[in-house]
Amino acid sequence: MVASTRIEQALLTAVEHADVPGCPPRLGAALRHAVFPGGARIRPRLCLAVAYACGDDQPALADGAATALELLHCASLVHDDLPCFDDAALRRGRPSVHRAFGEPLAVLAGDALIILAFQTLVRCAGKAPARLPALVEIVSAAVGVPSGIVAGQAWESEPDAALVEYQREKTGALFVAACMAGAAAAGADPGPWRVLGDRLGEAYQVADDLKDVAADMAELGKPVGQDALLGRPSAVGELGVEGALSRLRSLVKAAVAGIPPCARGEELRALVEAEATRLVPRQLSRAAA
């Protein structure tokens, strides 16, 4: 099965385990709204790619790990969109969960998605229960305290503004977890897979900064970028467009070099390189060529 089909199916199965008769109907609808249709599903795709590279001897468990990470990502989007944070009206081109269902159900949908991630892990670990402890540990570390998504978001509530850098940990944490969980789901030692996640997480951030600039180039004809306007730290702001492109290339190179020995390493290396070229906005890749 193609990875993207496999991921959508696994996510649907997970949500259908929650939204059964007896589930408050509007909460069930809010959960579906938060998860479908998705974005690029980049974290679960990375998780499955690593599991495949490691042999994927327990595909149901790899699906469970990939699903758990995406549910947690969706939970963080739902809570980040709340009025007390970004007060976002739109998400993926549709009303955010709190705009569509109200603030109480947005808080509860986020909570439910966090819990559903762990319910999904345990449900999918049926045939390989010995792998559950490592997976719960990896996944919870990525989202919790002291250094997961929740901690990253909490740095915004600290008075010391210099600490805003920590907020960038948010992206990195789930990329690291995607690689480590993919390995753990396939019975491999997750530790050596941290490097790949770290590098790809950083590459994704740089690509995001470049995308921000490219969007403004398309609209305004000059590279300003929302990050610059909002005074947010940005690789482009620090290094310029050329510098950021070069940083992105060296991060991808480091990521590929950091792939540990595994059954299907060559395929994973090719996949990471192919995905990396897709990360660079077209306007800029032409400009940089």
Place this chain on the structure above:
Amino acid sequence: MVASTRIEQALLTAVEHADVPGCPPRLGAALRHAVFPGGARIRPRLCLAVAYACGDDQPALADGAATALELLHCASLVHDDLPCFDDAALRRGRPSVHRAFGEPLAVLAGDALIILAFQTLVRCAGKAPARLPALVEIVSAAVGVPSGIVAGQAWESEPDAALVEYQREKTGALFVAACMAGAAAAGADPGPWRVLGDRLGEAYQVADDLKDVAADMAELGKPVGQDALLGRPSAVGELGVEGALSRLRSLVKAAVAGIPPCARGEELRALVEAEATRLVPRQLSRAAA
């Protein structure tokens, strides 16, 4: 060690695993504020009592299960107190988390406590990893969807007002989980322990309704009760004070009768009966004598 000391120590250890150097300081403070000082810790005490009755051969795991349940209870209080739900200014006689730390940190502290519950389970399952799957399943079912705390709270957002009854599931779910998790932590089959949790959860609700009336008797000299004023369903409203007291007695009797065969059943039966007499407000126990 006395159960209450053991619980406070286990909760402190759990929070200290989150609030380490690298944790955003105000988030760490919000977590401590949410967990300490606690209420009656009735759910973790029940969990440890059942684990003890079942032999308590893995006390660290029983501590982990008890802690996880209390962290989840605290998380639900933090989120329930938010402006979009009860907008409570006070909790346990002090400012609620959102009043003390602001709304963003209250949302994040609740999220972090949910995740910390699972981190605590996996940390404490080190010596008995085979018991982890059942514990994750029991604990997540109690708080998640379709029939845990989050689902119970979500019924308040449903247009059909008759469904408010479902909200009462919220209390029951954690009592059931406390009994089942205590058994599972000690290596016993958790299934037969559901009945005890169900009965005690219902008894606790009736006792709560009675307390509500007793408080008004003390203040106003007549049994009115906030539940009656707010039009909330209440055992006293349905059965009267005498009827509710009689219902409480029969629930406790059913709870005691429902204790499955176990190593220290006699001690657990005595404990449940002793705790049950403490549940009845003094004014009413005299009135009913």
